[in-house]
Amino acid sequence: MERIRQFFSAILAGMMIGMGGTVYLSQGNPVVGSFLFAVGLFTVVVFQLHLYTGKIGYLAFQKPVYLLELLITWAGNFCGTYLVAFMVRNSRIYESMAEKVQNIAAVKLQDEFFSLFLLAVFCGMLMFIAVDVFRNQSGSTIRTIGVFVPVMVFILSGFEHVIANMFYFSLAGVWSGHCLAAVVVMTLGNSVGGLLIPVYLRIFRQREA
Template structure:
């Protein structure tokens, strides 16, 4: 139980870090600069050992007890949701709450898309997130983090945790939002395990 609580708290921390990245992205007009600055959130996560769902799901392949790891992933996902919600609520109670309008536009685009498109875009994001986190783990070079995050944002790929923040700050929660978030999570998960699965098969 103590381990699960600690993991949940570390996941909340990761959600807050993503909220910071999302906030700066919504605050700047230049998308390229915003996408690069967003990566500060992921950099903070890997430096501090925080738990981000999309950074952890790829390692499911290497686990001997996959059922237990799936439980830990579920805790991480819920902690990320709590962290991004807390981050959004905090921002909405500051003078920079005007960025909510930008979040509304982003969320409208996502929710107007079709489920298959959302799923496929999420797979690509999952692939990039695994490359980013595993690349940093192997080389300890933050450049891979900034490049991968910038690419997934500029490409329009779907990141379930980042979207938790956007949905929260835009006040866009609905049954459809929840369904789409689940689809995004499944896509991110499939993308995240794709490369390690191929490597393990080889």
């Protein structure tokens, strides 16, 4: 039953990221769009939903069985983003963002895998920062800023977020073997980036203590 709950929580998290991607695509101003996109992650952390890029960093502090939870989370996130993409594609708002999402998907799929990996590492670091600040800091202001600013930074910088890209690829209708490989590479990059700070804390903070 717990695994089923995790899966549905992950679907909801994927839907939140998909809705964030939708509002981002609807905006002409990238700063405004990136700010509104962050509502998706803010919803995830407030309701403690399962988002892969928000949970991967805590692998450093968990038992190996946590890997199964991460796998379930990744699959649920994909289902959630695909569901939102399907809904948007079959609504009146898709026409206004079709060209934009096609261009976004094309840029990502024309990039080298090593480049995608490096950009995903940066995003993974920012996502861990956002989630960990919300979890461990006190005060609503710092917690809110801690979520919104890292999201805006990764979007405006062009860093790669695998769950957001699942949504963009689904909305653009460009799934292929190459696209799936790109998603795997970005998953690895987000994972490495998300683990950098936690591994440092696990190793060096323990020694200092």
